[in-house]
Amino acid sequence: MAQETKPRTILIADDEPDILEIVSFNLQAEGYEVIVARNGNEAIEMSKIHNPDLIILDVMMPGKTGFEVCKILRTLPAFEHTVIIFLTALNDDSTEIKGLETGGDDYITKPISPKVLTSRVNALFRRITKETGSVLQIGDLKIDREKYIVTSNNEEITLARKEFELLALLTSKPSKVFLRNEILHKVWGTDVIVGDRTIDVHIRKIRQKLGADCITTVKGVGYKFQM
């Protein structure tokens, strides 16, 4: 898993201890923080306490079924957007459809392969991050590609398009030296022809706006970004 600020928290609810154990083990190995519940009511309780990013619900559980838990959680604003995966031995289409329509994001039938479950969890998180929009953060600098905003110490810095693209490229791999050629290709495109000094001028503008020492010149090679 890509290393972020906080590990994602996953709640898994199932009444079979074996499943709980093997799934927790695999998800933890993947870097997630795992919380377990043994029945429907406990699942709701633990969700409220721990506010997990993803919930895996066995459908057949004592107390409340996974579907019921899902329905209840979805009425609460805090869990309106939480990812929910159903887990079940019931392998028939109509149940699966019901699960997905109840508000589930995925429906996996037992016997489960822990690796597959993990992959599906990863895929769902990948999707969420894409929707949320990823902000690149380096030191006190934030670069939001989707909103086209750069902030330094929470102060917004206005960059023109080429400036933004250039900065986004350099910051995409901090400390990496980008060759002038590489920069030309990725920011200007392969077909555009501009003079050599053009890059310098843009670098200069970024330095003016962000402070001079964030971009280092590597003479004869290119530029790199460093905080």
Next chain:
Amino acid sequence: MAQETKPRTILIADDEPDILEIVSFNLQAEGYEVIVARNGNEAIEMSKIHNPDLIILDVMMPGKTGFEVCKILRTLPAFEHTVIIFLTALNDDSTEIKGLETGGDDYITKPISPKVLTSRVNALFRRITKETGSVLQIGDLKIDREKYIVTSNNEEITLARKEFELLALLTSKPSKVFLRNEILHKVWGTDVIVGDRTIDVHIRKIRQKLGADCITTVKGVGYKFQM
């Protein structure tokens, strides 16, 4: 499916005509616009032309496999966020894991139930539009997509269709910058060709009606909505 500005477009690529037909039929019945491709290369081609919201790829196809198509598409910025579902007769874990890790959002094994596929498609769309209902509220602005009504401070504002659709698009992800191209595709459609100033004129009208500072221009890129 709730009737919004434009129906969602789905591309399905498979070399078996039967599958193409049955899946298209069911997805169309659900209100989606469906485009078909018969092999990997055609899938890429059609994707570039039609810019679908979701792509269903058979894994085993002549020309390029679904995995290869996915990999290629994911390198293009336009398809970085597009939802991709794999469809395959290969029912083994390692292939499924590979599919999900290649950048797929879901992996469904044949024989498929059209209803299940539809449910999974719906579930994925539900996930990517985290909109709570047909009424969107941002600040003191309310946008009712079903009734085509916009109110600001409880005063109704009359917008023409295109104006409304444009505003609905921009407000669907507040602060996100929508590229001019993206706006053209989603509001005017892929086949319509209109001049460059058309968007500006509509933006201007919305600004006149809502107040000038709700839509920000990002020069060289596009527009974004902000309260």
Next chain:
DNA sequence: TCCAATATTAAAAAATTGTAAACAACCCCA
């Protein structure tokens, strides 16, 4: 030290957007 590579600067060139006005297409209604 010398020289090629880079920095700086100002000004020219290019690109992008805002605006007003005009026009065609459409709809509604008497």
Next chain:
DNA sequence: TGGGGTTGTTTACAATTTTTTAATATTGGA
């Protein structure tokens, strides 16, 4: 059927910003 209004689009131009060029100064390493 024929106004009167609305809507969507285009055109032309002004205003503005961005990007590039070109000319000159400065730098850092062989």
